[in-house]
Amino acid sequence: xxxxxxxxxxxxxxxxxxxxxxxFLALRLLPGDVAQVxxxxxxxxxxxxxxxxxxxxxxxxxxxxxxxxxxxxRGDLGNSVVTGTPVAGEIWEKAQVTLPLAxxxxxxxxxxxxxxxxxxxxxxxxxxxxxxSGGAQALAAVPVIWAGMLLVIVFSLxxxxxxxxxxxxxxxxxxxxxxxxxxxxxxxxxxxxxxxxLRFVRSATLGVMGQDFVRTAAAAGRTRTGALLSHGLPSVAxxxxxxxxxxxxxxxxxxxxxxxxxxxxxIGRMLVADVGNRDLTKVQxxxxxxxxxxxxxxxxxxxxxxxxxxxQREVAR
Amino acid sequence: MRTPRSRLLFAxxxxxxxxxxxxxxxxxxxxxxxxxxxxxxLILEPTDLNIRKTSGVALDQVLLDxxxxxxxxxxxxxxxxxxxxxxxxxxxxxxTYTFTLNDGVTFHSGAExxxxxxxxxxxxxxxxASIKDHATLASIRTVSxxxxxxxxxxxxxxxxxLLWNLGGRAGQILEEKATNDMATSANGTGPFELKAGAWxxxxxxxxxxxxxxxxxxxxxxxxxxxxxxxxxAAINATLTGDLDVQTGVDASLSPQLERDKDITLTxxxxxxxxxxxxxxxxxALADPKVREALRLGxxxxxxxxxxxxxxxxxxxxxxxxxPGYQDLTGLVPFDPEKAKALLAExxxxxxxxxxxxxxxxxxxxxNVLTSQFKxxxxxxxxxxxxxxxxxxxxxxxxDFDLSLVNHxxxxxxxxxxxxxxxxxxxxxxxxxxxxxSVAATDPKVADAKLxxxxxxxxxxxxxxxxxTGTALTAVRKGVTGFPTDSTTSRLYLGNLAVSE
Numbered sequence: 001x002x003x004x005x006x007x008x009x010x011x012x013x014x015x016x017x018x019x020x021x022x023x024f025l026a027l028r029l030l031p032g033d034v035a036q037v038x039x040x041x042x043x044x045x046x047x048x049x050x051x052x053x054x055x056x057x058x059x060x061x062x063x064x065x066x067x068x069x070x071x072x073x074r075g076d077l078g079n080s081v082v083t084g085t086p087v088a089g090e091i092w093e094k095a096q097v098t099l100p101l102a103x104x105x106x107x108x109x110x111x112x113x114x115x116x117x118x119x120x121x122x123x124x125x126x127x128x129x130x131x132x133s134g135g136a137q138a139l140a141a142v143p144v145i146w147a148g149m150l151l152v153i154v155f156s157l158x159x160x161x162x163x164x165x166x167x168x169x170x171x172x173x174x175x176x177x178x179x180x181x182x183x184x185x186x187x188x189x190x191x192x193x194x195x196x197x198l199r200f201v202r203s204a205t206l207g208v209m210g211q212d213f214v215r216t217a218a219a220a221g222r223t224r225t226g227a228l229l230s231h232g233l234p235s236v237a238x239x240x241x242x243x244x245x246x247x248x249x250x251x252x253x254x255x256x257x258x259x260x261x262x263x264x265x266x267i268g269r270m271l272v273a274d275v276g277n278r279d280l281t282k283v284q285x286x287x288x289x290x291x292x293x294x295x296x297x298x299x300x301x302x303x304x305x306x307x308x309x310x311x312q313r314e315v316a317r
Numbered sequence: 318m319r320t321p322r323s324r325l326l327f328a329x330x331x332x333x334x335x336x337x338x339x340x341x342x343x344x345x346x347x348x349x350x351x352x353x354x355x356x357x358x359l360i361l362e363p364t365d366l367n368i369r370k371t372s373g374v375a376l377d378q379v380l381l382d383x384x385x386x387x388x389x390x391x392x393x394x395x396x397x398x399x400x401x402x403x404x405x406x407x408x409x410x411x412x413t414y415t416f417t418l419n420d421g422v423t424f425h426s427g428a429e430x431x432x433x434x435x436x437x438x439x440x441x442x443x444x445x446a447s448i449k450d451h452a453t454l455a456s457i458r459t460v461s462x463x464x465x466x467x468x469x470x471x472x473x474x475x476x477x478x479l480l481w482n483l484g485g486r487a488g489q490i491l492e493e494k495a496t497n498d499m500a501t502s503a504n505g506t507g508p509f510e511l512k513a514g515a516w517x518x519x520x521x522x523x524x525x526x527x528x529x530x531x532x533x534x535x536x537x538x539x540x541x542x543x544x545x546x547x548x549x550a551a552i553n554a555t556l557t558g559d560l561d562v563q564t565g566v567d568a569s570l571s572p573q574l575e576r577d578k579d580i581t582l583t584x585x586x587x588x589x590x591x592x593x594x595x596x597x598x599x600x601a602l603a604d605p606k607v608r609e610a611l612r613l614g615x616x617x618x619x620x621x622x623x624x625x626x627x628x629x630x631x632x633x634x635x636x637x638x639x640p641g642y643q644d645l646t647g648l649v650p651f652d653p654e655k656a657k658a659l660l661a662e663x664x665x666x667x668x669x670x671x672x673x674x675x676x677x678x679x680x681x682x683x684n685v686l687t688s689q690f691k692x693x694x695x696x697x698x699x700x701x702x703x704x705x706x707x708x709x710x711x712x713x714x715x716d717f718d719l720s721l722v723n724h725x726x727x728x729x730x731x732x733x734x735x736x737x738x739x740x741x742x743x744x745x746x747x748x749x750x751x752x753x754s755v756a757a758t759d760p761k762v763a764d765a766k767l768x769x770x771x772x773x774x775x776x777x778x779x780x781x782x783x784x785t786g787t788a789l790t791a792v793r794k795g796v797t798g799f800p801t802d803s804t805t806s807r808l809y810l811g812n813l814a815v816s817e
Contacts, residue, residue, distance in 0.1 A: 031710060036713060042372060042726070276705065
């Protein structure tokens with residue numbers, strides 16, 4: 001087990017190192033730079049040069065990369081080129097919108113996918129089963145933007161129950177207001193993600209239903225549903241954990257879209273604005289943090305899998 | 318066992334959702350008079366708050382006139398009035414400007430404004446070429462203060478634009494001894510102040526009334542600017558009451574607002590010039606016949622209709638709000654047959670051109686252009702790019718065939734007199750007339766020279782001016798004094814009030 005954990009950790013570090021190089025280089029391929037954005041449409045070449053010089057944009061790329069990585073190793077994500085404020089602080093501020101949003105979306109997704117996925121499997125071949133999997137297929141194909149606009153029309157404009165956009169300026173100091181403003185965006189992601197996950201849950205359940213231990217339990221006098229629920233669900237949960245690991249990246253992309261649609265001051269909207277400003281030192285740290293989150297969750301899923309699944313534990317010894 | 322529990326969980330979840338939905342929105346009943354807080358929706362957020370360094374009208378919109386002040390202030394209709402100066406005098410030869418300062422002016426830091434602050438602020442811009450709008454004060458020879466209440470500006474040559482420029486970025490007065498970080502905070506003298514933490518980057522910016530203001534104090538307690546780039550989200554915010562004022566309403570979505578009887582839509586004039594530039598370095602476009610043909614092929618009415626009518630035709634480089642304007646729309650009227658004939662004469666029977674356009678403008682404009690050009694036998698390929706890419710490819714490297722952006726700044730005719738500008742337009746006669754206009758001491762002469770120069774530019778067809786933008790603003794019942802004109806570049810909120 002120790003060896004397994006060490007290998008995983010090493011792979012994680014290696015992955016991050018490769019990602020940092022790719023992110024750094026890919027961003028340098030973007031046309032236009034922050035000096036042009038600052039100087040705008042009345043800039044003279046002299047003024048552009050002066051701004052570039054003051055921002056240190058003319059230094060060689062390896063030097064810039066070295067500075068960034070050096071800072072990262074000291075736990076410093078760097079400062080925004082435009083405002084000079086520390087990137088870490090800004091990410092932390094915006095994460096207070098994005099992380100609750102992602103978590104809420106995932107919970108909503110699970111609340112939809114779990115029960116309905118199992119139900120779809122149990123009613124396979126019957127009209128209810130068809131309706132469930134067909135409905136999920138259709139919902140999963142709905143663009144997130146579209147789902148969001150429909151929800152806004154119904155819950156904000158018609159019913160007036162929830163805010164259509166924005167996040168309270170006071171943040172979480174009024175938890176009710178903050179949560180209300182996240183509800184529609186989370187539903188938007190959660191419904192679409194949940195529909196996608198429902199299909200995984202359904203096929204995982206179907207797989208488990210054919211397993212010996214469920215059949216044995218059924219033979220011992222349990223109903224098929226009872227046998228599945230008491231003995232098969234841990235196994236289904238395992239597959240859901242794996243799928244969740246994969247879905248995290250999709251979830252983050254979903255939050256970028258939804259934050260722009262609902263004008264939420266989260267990491268996604270900040271990222272779009274910073275790319276637009278060509279604030280590259282900020283963008284590269286932001287993307288690396290997001291990459292790290294995805295990689296770390298992937299590693300955790302691996303480890304959890306190892307711990308939950310007795311069969312894999314055997315192999316590890 | 319499991320089923321009832323999960324049902325319970327589901328019920329609990331549903332109850333939470335319903336309970337949250339039921340929470341009443343914060344009461345707005347006391348939100349009137351001098352205690353009012355007004356929510357204003359804007360589209361573009363400034364990248365940072367440094368007025369000396371960072372360009373863009375998004376910064377002018379919120380900070381100029383409200384937080385920072387100059388000796389004089391530009392009004393929305395294009396005139397210039399005294400601000401920090403109580404009065405000013407111009408010598409007969411147009412070379413000496415004498416300003417008398419208002420009494421009791423303090424910065425938001427608490428320090429008193431002195432004539433020395435004014436001299437220092439203006440000299441900073443005059444001497445440092447890396448400061449934004451440095452060039453607009455090029456005619457200044459010296460700035461001095463004979464006594465603590467008087468500032469004298471001496472010019473090396475008369476400058477009919479000086480007062481206007483002093484009302485812009487270059488003329489804003491800062492505190493010499495201030496130590497605040499100008500990128501994230503602001504210390505001015507205006508009727509509103511930006512307190513610590515008032516700018517939540519990526520979200521909103523709050524201005525609070527300056528209770529120590531020397532002039533007429535602001536009529537509302539605070540103004541919160543929310544940045545909502547998505548046009549639909551902005552409309553929703555207005556419909557649900559999150560916004561009291563929405564600027565830059567998308568005209569094609571505005572019918573949704575017209576149904577709400579508590580909301581008034583105002584139409585204002587702007588200097589937003591949607592400029593389609595023909596790059597003269599491209600061989601086909603160096604031919605005057607081709608440029609004229611392209612302009613003849615454009616049906617401006619159809620383009621304005623396509624964006625919901627939020628524009629007026631602009632036949633030349635100067636929009637109606639700026640001095641030197643005259644109606645030039647008749648110079649090159651829509652005439653596709655004549656366009657085809659001219660293209661044939663020029664030997665361009667199968668012309669293909671690429672349009673580089675920043676992607677934050679409505680797609681429909683380039684779509685309509687593509688089909689109009691197709692009618693005269695010109696194939697238009699559209700390259701929609703991010704604004705920084707436009708700045709790099711078009712603005713800096715002049716690498717384009719046709720370019721479309723909105724030049725929002727007012728009185729920016731000088732760009733047509735600078736051959737190194739990305740327009741690449743070089744006509745010595747125009748440059749001469751512009752110089753004479755700037756040097757004229759009689760405003761009438763200045764305007765006439767400018768009008769003459771603008772007409773020559775329009776006749777040379779270096780570009781087509783698709784339209785001047787119309788500013789649509791949605792204002793909630795009870796809110797008064799919000800500017801209607803020029804809202805894309807200036808938003809003076811000293812008159813903003815909430816009644817009832």
